[in-house]
Amino acid sequence: MFGMGHIVHGTCERAAVSIDPREVVGWFDRVRRDLPWRRPEVSAWQILVSEFMLQQTPVARVEPIWRDWIARWPTPSATAAAGAADVLRAWGKLGYPRRAKRLHECATVIAAEHGDVVPEDVEVLLTLPGVGSYTARAIACFAYQQPVPVVDTNVRRVVARAVHGLADAGNPSAKRDEADVAALLPDDDTAPRFSAGLMELGALVCTARNPKCGVCPLSHCAWRTAGFPPSTAPVKKVQKYAGTDRQVRGRLMDVLRASDAPVTRAQLDVAWLTDTAQRDRALDSLLVDGLVEQTEDGRFALAGEGANAGAGAPSRGARGRMQPLRSRADNSEGADAGAGAPSRGARGRMQPLRSRADNSEG
Incomplete structure (x- = not known):
């Protein structure tokens, strides 16, 4: 069951070593981090909130904000009842606040259309605002114990090394990557723990830089057997933050979050x-994303707090000129949205026509 086999990876067919789920599950049970969203009393909604927050944000930054959020808004209906501006303020410095806006929209749909209960079917989850392939499967797996493949960057790296003997996973392919992990899932009730274990293994041991191979629980690793061949992929340029549009957006959002008017x-x-x-x-991109509104008298506010903005009133761009409005809709999740991907506005919210120059913000 866990021996050698042939798995198509990319364009080449390679002999592949399988991962023994028992090794991963046993290791995970011994060393798993005590993260609050992993506790048995946590609801599917609270797990969903953690998945939104953990997209592109380290656990250490997420944990305190997640705790405050759940204490304040423990259910979808509680979150939906909050103002969009309150949600953006509570998101604080997690970065990429479009995720907060989509989470608020997601809560609204769950409360209104699903009886305040997070759906458990992957296909239904995919219809929710801000929920993409990874998030839908993570919720189905970790909240509802379904044996579905959950693939993030850490999992892709573990599979690339242990199964395919590659230093890195190369370009992502949802279909291929999910098939790789699905082939490894155990056919018993340990499948969710196996999925969590693969993620933990990639986060703590099989890291991108300086992997701790000496403490790896896997007895078979194709990369180790091959002598740890280096990556042949081009070296990725480290994304800077200082001086980027993302930093500027964050500074502008800081001013707006700090003001109650x-x-x-x-x-x-x-x-x-x-x-x-x-x-x-x-500023124009924040207006387009629906994170910021402009009042009739030319002032700026967080979404929902443009007190003087009448229904259907045109919006001014950052340079003060009047711009036509349109509604925008997008159901991709923050972490999976490509550069230049459109941002889903609040339902029916009219937004400026200006194209976005930046797809993220601090």
Whole structure:
């Protein structure tokens, strides 16, 4: 069952070593981190919240904000009843606040259309705002104990090394990657723990840099057997943060989160004095994403707090000109959305036509 076999990976067929689920599950049971969203009393909604927050954000930053969030809004209906601005403030410095907006939209749909209960079917989960392939399967697996493949960056790395003998997983392919992991799933009730264990193994031991092979629980690893051949992929440039549109967006959001009333353009301008064109671009993208609104008198506020903005009123761009409006809809999840992917606005919210220059923000 766990011996040698042939698995098609990429364009080449390679002899593959399988992973013994018993080794992964046994190791996970011994060393698993005591994360609050893994505890048995946690609801499917609370697991969903953790999955939204953990997209592109380290566990250490997520945990305190997740605890505060769940204490304040333990159910979808509680989150849906909150104002969008309150949700954006509670998201704080987790970064990529479009996730917070989508989480609020997701809560609204679950409360209104699913009886305040998170769906357990993957296909139904995929219809929710902000829920993509990974998040849908993670909820089905970790909240409802379903034997479905859950594939993140850590899992892809473990499988690439242990099964295919490759230093890294290369470009992602949802169909191929999910098939790889599905072939490894045990056919008993340990499948969810196996999935969690693969993720933990990639996060703690089989890391991208300096893997701790000496403490790896796997008795068979194709990469180790091959002598740890180095990666042949081009070295990825480390994404900088300082000076990016993402940083500027974060500075502007900081000003708005700190105020309980709309702010003037002058108050926003002082948040970034280095490059006024970049600041304009960042503010325009926040307007397009529906994270920021502009009032009739030209001030700016978090979504839902543009007190003077009448229904259907046109929006001004960052340079003060009036712009036509349109509604936007997108159901991809934050972590999986490609550069330039559209952002789902609040249902029926009219937004400026300006194209987005940045797909993320601090």
